[in-house]
Amino acid sequence: MNKIVFITGATSGIGKACAEKFAAANYDLVITGRRMDRLDELQIYLQQKYNVQVKTCCFDVQKREAVFNSVNNLPAAWKNIDILINNAGLALGKDSFENADLDDWDTMLHTNVDGLLYVSKALLPFMIENKKGHIINIGSIAGKEVYENGNIYCASKFAVDAITKSMRIDLLKHRIKVTGINPGAVETEFSLVRFKGDEKKSNAAYDGYVPLTGADIADTIFYCASLPEHVCINDVVITCLQQAGTYYFNKE
Numbered sequence: 001m002n003k004i005v006f007i008t009g010a011t012s013g014i015g016k017a018c019a020e021k022f023a024a025a026n027y028d029l030v031i032t033g034r035r036m037d038r039l040d041e042l043q044i045y046l047q048q049k050y051n052v053q054v055k056t057c058c059f060d061v062q063k064r065e066a067v068f069n070s071v072n073n074l075p076a077a078w079k080n081i082d083i084l085i086n087n088a089g090l091a092l093g094k095d096s097f098e099n100a101d102l103d104d105w106d107t108m109l110h111t112n113v114d115g116l117l118y119v120s121k122a123l124l125p126f127m128i129e130n131k132k133g134h135i136i137n138i139g140s141i142a143g144k145e146v147y148e149n150g151n152i153y154c155a156s157k158f159a160v161d162a163i164t165k166s167m168r169i170d171l172l173k174h175r176i177k178v179t180g181i182n183p184g185a186v187e188t189e190f191s192l193v194r195f196k197g198d199e200k201k202s203n204a205a206y207d208g209y210v211p212l213t214g215a216d217i218a219d220t221i222f223y224c225a226s227l228p229e230h231v232c233i234n235d236v237v238i239t240c241l242q243q244a245g246t247y248y249f250n251k252e
């Protein structure tokens with residue numbers, strides 16, 4: 001088999017762009033997400049276009065047992081994961097602390113934090129056995145700097161930042177690289193999900209500037225994953241030209 005990359009949240013946005021980028025570079029892929037129809041479609045597309053092997057795993061990262069079962073049921077050859085991209089995640093709502101919905105908070109924390117932990121813990125034994133691997137965690141600029149009404153989304157991404165740093169320290173002895181990728185605004189389905197299908201609010205999130213694309217982030221991730229064995233990029237914060245922090249935009 002070729003090198004294998006395992007991507008969570010490959011049905012859309014950054015994860016999907018990563019799938020295409022790595023397939024184009026001849027990686028075999030495990031693509032995951034909750035929407036099976038999208039996984040099936042992407043699998044066929046990537047296999048036909050790039051002549052690589054693609055396995056689909058449909059699970060909700062919040063469900064610990066489902067995560068472990070899916071990983072443990074992979075055929076042996078597919079467990080030799082070279083790269084894990086912990087990308088599945090979401091924001092739900094953008095409300096002031098006192099008005100925000102507790103269920104939204106639960107879902108964000110369970111997905112962005114617990115989900116990332118479950119997938120990492122499920123795959124790590126194979127990386128440790130192989131004494132190699134690269135874990136790439138998708139944090140956010142919201143995990144570096146809080147903003148008004150960002151509250152628990154920001155908290156979940158601050159947690160990802162801390163987990164990334166502590167993973168890097170603890171996994172040093174196993175020769176496993178850990179990289180944090182922290183994008184600013186990227187135009188994906190992120191805002192549509194955050195604003196629960198409200199297209200007006202979602203489109204407004206990208207008004208007046210040219211945001212990053214999923215492909216921009218995939219290119220950056222691929223760069224980090226393609227460096228010599230002895231090189232580990234620890235942390236990347238990436239914004240579009242017109243953004244310089246969670247508050248600073250140069251809008252037209």
Ligand code: NDP
Binds near residue numbers: 060087
């Ligand atoms: P999208 O909404 O386009 O993609 C999110 C992906 O996550 C989908 O494939 C979705 O798949 C998956 N996902 C969400 N919840 C779950 C779950 N419970 N179980 C399994 N998969 C899940 O958004 P992005 O591509 O923008 O987001 C990807 C990551 O990038 C997220 O972690 C996000 O926080 C982060 N990010 C995004 C930024 C942006 O501006 N867009 C900026 C900074 C960081 P499915 O629905 O099929 O399960």
Ligand code: 8X3
Binds near residue numbers: 140141186
């Ligand atoms: C997504 C970027 O600034 O909308 O993580 O929180 S932001």
